[in-house]
Amino acid sequence: MKKLTLFIVSDSIGETADLVAKAAASQFRQELKTVSMKRFSHVEEESQLEEIVFLAKRQDAIIIYTLVKSDMRKKIKEECAINTIQCIDLMGPIVDKIGTVLNEEPLEEPGLVRQLDDDYFRKIEAIEFAVKYDDGRDPRGVLKADIVLVGISRTSKTPLSQYLAHKRYKVANVPLVPEVDPPEELYMIDPNKCFGLVISPGKLNSIRRERLLTLGLKDDASYAKVARIEDEISHFKKVVSKIGCTIIDVTNRAVEETANVILSEISNRYK
Structure with a gap:
């Protein structure tokens, strides 16, 4: 039975990516036995991304990330490519599309969705x-x-x-x-x-x-x-x-x- 590890990487708490990953994994009958998840929250330094990709390579994991800063998304994508690690960007395409439609640059501030309002x-x-x-x-x-x-x-x-x-x-x-x-x-x-x-x-x-x-x-x-x-x-x-x-x-x-x-x-x- 093949086992799979998912790395959840976020510059906030990572709840969004975690929920999406669990929803996806639940579609497979053996997910409870074969799919494990590790969450890396509040990742704000490129050096942290390098360490995470290194660990992912050793564990043959897939990286799922929600990073609002474009330079951080670019960095993890490059690191994954260099190390032949599969990765999925949940945030970037949506932010880019909204920015294009609104003709506005995103704030790129982690955690805004959870601010007290x-x-x-x-x-x-x-x-x-x-x-x-x-x-x-x-x-x-x-x-x-x-x-x-x-x-x-x-x-x-x-x-x-x-x-x-x-x-x-x-x-x-x-x-x-x-x-x-x-x-x-x-x-x-x-x-x-x-x-x-x-x-x-x-x-x-x-x-x-x-x-x-x-x-x-x-x-x-x-x-x-x-x-x-x-x-x-x-x-x-x-x-x-x-x-x-x-x-x-x-x-x-x-x-x-x-x-x-x-x-x-x-x-x-x-x-």
């Missing part, structure tokens, strides 16, 4: 918001949120809130339990920003039983019984009907899929 701070603010107003701990967040999620226990409200927060949306989520009246704030919001999450009783029964076992408890507690789950779903339907919000069935959906449904709904409403 307004977009970054909006994401952090949204993440903090999702944590603060998770699981109905403070109903005042319902009135401040961009998106409100409601649902019974174990319908992925928290992970969905965090995923949407990374998309820069302030999300509050509220659990619905038959024995507890939902906060009045739920009936005061625009129903267009509220989404009810529902799941099939059978699927939820399986999820809750697994959860109980993980906690070291018996899986026959009332919490996991189908009759209890059906009561909770019935209560859920009454509440969301009163709110007038959209209901999304998350039974066979990953968090990302549910998030895409919500974002698509929002986008269509405000076109």
